[in-house]
Amino acid sequence: MSPALQALQRDDGQNPALLWLADGAALWRTRANPAGRSCADCHGDNAQQITGAAARYPAWDAVAGLPVNLAGRINACRQRHQQAPPLAVESPDGLALALWLGLQSRGQPVAPPDDARLAPLRAQGAALWQQRLGQLNLACSHCHDQRAGLRLGGARIPQGHATGYPIYRLEWQALGSLQRRLRGCVTGVRAEPWPAGAPEWLALEAHLAVRAAGMPVETPAVRP
Template identity: 50%
Template sequence: MKAGLALLSAFCLTACGDVVADTKSPPAQPQPLQSGYEFLQPQTQALQDDDFANPGFLWIDRGEALFSTATASGSACSECHTDASLPLAGAAAHYPKIDAESGDLINLEGRINLCRTRHQNEAAFEYESDELLSLTAYVAYLSRGTPISVDIEGAAADWYARGRDYFETRRGQFNLSCTQCHDDNWGKKLRGDTISQGHGTGFPAYRLEWQSLGSLHRRLRDCDAGVRAEPRPYGSDDYLAVELYLAKRAEGLEIETPGVRR
C-alpha cells in the first residue's frame, strides 16, 4: 500500500506538475473521446465482450427477474414499461436528468426509487444494495449501444456547473483534481494501469478490484479516497452533479453496461 501511494505521489510530481485550475477557461476535453474499454488489457476487453463470461450479467439476470416480479403492493415494473407503453430502450442514455415533479436532478438509481415510492407504494432501495444495482444494471442494459445524450439547459445548468467545478477542483492530501488525470494525462501509465478519460459509460460495472458490480458513485468514492479526500455519501448532490457533467462530457459515446473494469 505504501509503495502504491509513493508511486501516486511521484506521478503527481512528474506528470501533473504545477497545473493551475482556471474555472474561467476549463481544460479541453479529451479528443477523440474513448470509452474506458479502450484502455483495458485485451483479456479484460474479451471478458466484457462475452455475454456468457461477463460476470455483470449475473446482476442483469437478477434485475430482469425483479423487473417482472410483483412487489408487496401487487405491481411489477413490467406492467407499466412495455414495448407499447413507456418503453425503456434508450432511456438510460438521457440520465441524469431533472425530475419534472420535484425539480431535482436524479440519476437512473433515483428514477427507479421514485417509481417505487410514487407508483408502487414501496420503500426506496438503499444505494448500492443488490436490488438497486440489479435493476439499474438491467435498465441500463436495455440501452446498451445507445449514444449518451443529456440535457444541461434550464434547471440542469447549475447542476452541470457544479459537477464541472467538482471535476476541476484539487482536493485531498495529494491536492489532485479529476481533470489532472483524465483530461491532462489520459493514456499515460500509473501503477501498471493506463489512465482512462474517466467516462462512466460502463456503469454499473463489474470491477475486478471489487469482485462485484458497483455504481458510478462507488467509483467516484474510490477516486476521492485515492487522492486522500473525504468521499461523499452515495447519492449525494455533489456526485449527482459530477455524474451529469461526466455524461455530457461523454456525449456521443455508447452505453456499454455491464462494463468490466480493472
C-alpha cells in the same frame, strides 16, 4: 483497457456482470409491493420499449422538481407507483435493476437531455472536476485530462468516460455504481468523501454524462 478485458466485456457468456442480469429482470417483473404493481406493468415487458432510457440520465424529475440519476428515478417510481421503500445506495437490488435497464440501452449513444434546468448541476460538476482535493491536492482533471493514457499502479489512466455503469470491477470482484467508483477516486487522493447520495456525486455524474455525450452505452462494462 487491455484486449483481454475488452473481449471479456463483449462476451455475454463470460462477462461477470451478467450474473446480476437475471435478478434485474426478475425485479422488473415482480409485484412484491403494497401496490401490487411491477415495473413491467407500467413500462411493458418488452425491453425495446425502454431502449435508450438509461442513456439519458441524470435527468430532471418534474414531479420532485430536482435532478435524479437512474437510481434516483428507480426509487421515485418505487415510492410513487408501487408504494415501496427506496432501495439503499449500492444495494444489490438497485444495482441489478440499473444493470438490466442499462443493458437495454447498450450501443445507444449517451444523450444528456437538452434541459436548461440541468445547467446548474452540470456547472457544479464541471467545477468539482477541476477542484483540488485531499492531501495529494489533485483534481479529477489532473489524472483524466492531463495524464490520460499514462499508467498508475500498473493500470492505464482512462479519460473518465462513464459509459458502462453499473460496472463489474476486477478490483472489487463485484458490481458497483459510478458513485462507488467516484468515491474510490476521492479517497485515493486522501480526501474525505461526501456522504452516500450527496449532491456532489450527482453533479459529477451529470458532468461525466456531458463528457461522454454521443459515445455508445457499454453497460455492463468490465474494468480493472
